[in-house]
Amino acid sequence: MLFRYLYPLHTDFSALNVLRYPSFRMIMAALTALLVTLFLYPALIRRLQLFKFGQVIRRDGPEAHLKKEGTPTMGGVLILIAVTVACVLWADVSFRAMWVLLLVTLGYGAVGFYDDYKKIKLKSSDGLAGRWKLFWQFLFGGIAIGLYVQGYTDLPYSGEVSIPFVAVDAFAFHFPVWLYVIFALIVVVGTSNAVNLTDGLDGLAIGPVIVSAFVFLVLAYAAGTTLADFNIASYLRITHVEGASELAVFCAAVIGAGIGFLWYNAYPALIFMGDVGSLSLGGALGLLAIFTKNETLSAVLHGVFLAEILSVMIQVASFKMFGRRVFRMAPIHHHYEKLGWPEPKVIVRFWIVSVMLALLALASLKLR
Numbered sequence: 591m592l593f594r595y596l597y598p599l600h601t602d603f604s605a606l607n608v609l610r611y612p613s614f615r616m617i618m619a620a621l622t623a624l625l626v627t628l629f630l631y632p633a634l635i636r637r638l639q640l641f642k643f644g645q646v647i648r649r650d651g652p653e654a655h656l657k658k659e660g661t662p663t664m665g666g667v668l669i670l671i672a673v674t675v676a677c678v679l680w681a682d683v684s685f686r687a688m689w690v691l692l693l694v695t696l697g698y699g700a701v702g703f704y705d706d707y708k709k710i711k712l713k714s715s716d717g718l719a720g721r722w723k724l725f726w727q728f729l730f731g732g733i734a735i736g737l738y739v740q741g742y743t744d745l746p747y748s749g750e751v752s753i754p755f756v757a758v759d760a761f762a763f764h765f766p767v768w769l770y771v772i773f774a775l776i777v778v779v780g781t782s783n784a785v786n787l788t789d790g791l792d793g794l795a796i797g798p799v800i801v802s803a804f805v806f807l808v809l810a811y812a813a814g815t816t817l818a819d820f821n822i823a824s825y826l827r828i829t830h831v832e833g834a835s836e837l838a839v840f841c842a843a844v845i846g847a848g849i850g851f852l853w854y855n856a857y858p859a860l861i862f863m864g865d866v867g868s869l870s871l872g873g874a875l876g877l878l879a880i881f882t883k884n885e886t887l888s889a890v891l892h893g894v895f896l897a898e899i900l901s902v903m904i905q906v907a908s909f910k911m912f913g914r915r916v917f918r919m920a921p922i923h924h925h926y927e928k929l930g931w932p933e934p935k936v937i938v939r940f941w942i943v944s945v946m947l948a949l950l951a952l953a954s955l956k957l958r
Contacts, residue, residue, distance in 0.1 A: 666867015
């Protein structure tokens with residue numbers, strides 16, 4: 591909004607010329623989201639405690655988690671508010687892909703909000719039925735992918751899917767539209783649910799989310815920015831996505847909001863993000879992978895999330911087919927707790943793995 595309405599005045603006020611640079615607006619979006627969350631979370635925590643919006647703990651989970659019963663949840667609401675405010679203020683609001691990204695983020699947030707509300711109301715860890723959760727995820731994701739494919743996002747659609755560590759002009763898969771839509775939906779919905787499953791320990795999910803958002807910030811900026819006569823995407827031999835640098839503003843807002851949330855979510859947590867936060871942030875990361883043309887690279891970047899969701903799938907399949915469990919408990923972070931690892935050790939080591947995978951994803955920009 592500030593870019594759209596204030597930048598045209600730069601001829602009279604030269605200081606406003608700084609708004610033309612996505613890099614400046616990225617910094618300001620991160621700072622705005624950070625300040626919103628840092629200063630408003632204490633009031634939100636008190637209000638959630640007043641209304642008794644506390645976390646319901648699974649009775650079959652690790653015994654150490656029972657002491658977390660009643661910790662305020664649904665903290666992801668403020669993350670969504672902070673990201674939305676930062677994007678509206680600092681992004682180019684005429685860029686339609688930004689609104690589509692916010693549509694999925696807020697839509698998935700609404701699904702998570704209702705899921706959290708049902709858990710609190712029924713005093714049960716069972717919330718919205720899985721089939722209905724998937725229905726709404728596929729619906730919101732389908733609308734976003736449909737708008738992208740039909741060219742309503744201001745981003746150029748391409749059914750071309752590149753392979754990590756291989757130059758896009760050397761080899762890429764070319765999907766027909768119908769197959770790409772299915773593939774893209776799996777990426778968005780799968781990432782959303784993977785982040786949701788990861789959100790089981792204090793700070794475990796938000797750490798890798800911040801790391802992933804930073805990597806997408808770099809990828810979006812590289813894919814969409816041309817400096818004078820120098821095309822960064824062409825130099826790196828990645829897909830050039832006109833306008834993708836605006837998506838970096840969204841990524842910066844997620845980073846700022848995530849850091850502010852982590853201040854209160856770090857062990858021992860004062861608040862949990864709930865499904866309203868994990869589903870929405872996961873959906874946003876999945877759609878960023880689509881919009882920046884890093885669909886397959888996201889599997890590397892989101893290796894922690896992928897391991898979490900695969901551990902659940904493997905556990906369920908093994909128990910149904912053979913009556914045996916592969917892990918002591920799924921998702922896999924609980925497996926390590928059952929092995930005797932203290933919760934902070936599990937969290938920090940998962941963060942370390944996430945950073946290593948992020949560095950590997952960034953290295954793919956040159957290892958081609």
